[in-house]
Amino acid sequence: MALYDKIGKNYGKTRKSDSRIARKLLDLLESTQASKIVDIGAGTGSYAFFLAEYGYEVIAVEPSETMRNQALSHPAIKWIDGYAENLPLCDRAAEAAIIMLALHHFQDYQQALREVCRVVGNGKIIVFTYDPAMISGFWLTKYFPSLIEDVESTFISISKLSNEIQSVTENSVNVIPFRVPHNLSDSFAVGWARPELYLDINIRNGISSFASIDINEVEQGVLRLQADLQTGKWDNEYGYLRKQKQYDVGYRFIQSK
Ligand SMILES: C[S@@+](CC[C@H](N)C(=O)[O-])C[C@H]1O[C@@H](n2cnc3c(N)ncnc32)[C@H](O)[C@@H]1O
Secondary structure (H helix, E strand, C coil): CHHHHHCCCHHHHHHHCCHHHHHHHHHHHCCCCCCEEEEEEECCHHHHHHHCCCCCEEEEEECCCCHHEEEEEECCCEEEEEEEHHCCCCCCCCCEEEEEEEHHHCCEEEEEEEHHHHCCCCEEEEEEECCCHHHCCCCCHHCHHHHHHHHHHCCCCCCHHHHHHHHCCCCCCEHHHHHEEEEEEEHHCCCCCCHHHHHHHHHCCCCCCHHHHHHHHHHHHHHHHHHHHHHHHHHHHHHHHHHHEEEEEEEEEEEEC
């Protein structure tokens, strides 16, 4: 059973595409002549849908039926049940690829990158991911310390991943930090300035790292966060974040070419 068949039942409710991320994607794609995009690990298709609405033809590859079933249908999106490591697509089936917060879930990301290259030929590859070196500085880990180990062991370092993409594509690669807006609508890092959101089980359930932490640690962390919000301790330490419009939590776009 695919992981997201278990943890993704309500994904579509909390993980909606964010227009700022989607616009950045459009910016990055604009420099190519691509009109056909493959979205790998497309989930519920929130970014595929945005691109389709914008006029792109999208092939959305997603192994979890639970995730595919939550997708909004769109005439310009073709859904495919498949894994990144063995894409059921012919060579040059698309002109560019996006992998949005999915590569860290792949069993063999190097094989997946080779497959993506085969499918897009010399086309652009855009990966949206997290820099694991940033996690220990995020206040959330004070309440849920195991997030550090989970994130550090799950996400690939940005330099390693950039080098891998460069060696597979034989194209230059650049890394673009994405500063998360305070009112992000895709809930993956939604609460950096709105800690109350992490008290909501639906928000936590939309973030796969929470599923990896021991339930007792999660319960204890939620109680401590709740107490610190009530006493004002959280605001004393981190309240300055509430006034910021955006913040570098650690998200990065990596693009080839
Ligand atoms: C965090 S979700 C991201 C979904 C979507 N890209 C988004 O940004 O909303 C990660 C997705 O990767 C999918 N996934 C996991 N392993 C995969 C693999 N080997 N090949 C393709 N997709 C995979 C999961 O089923 C899940 O839907």
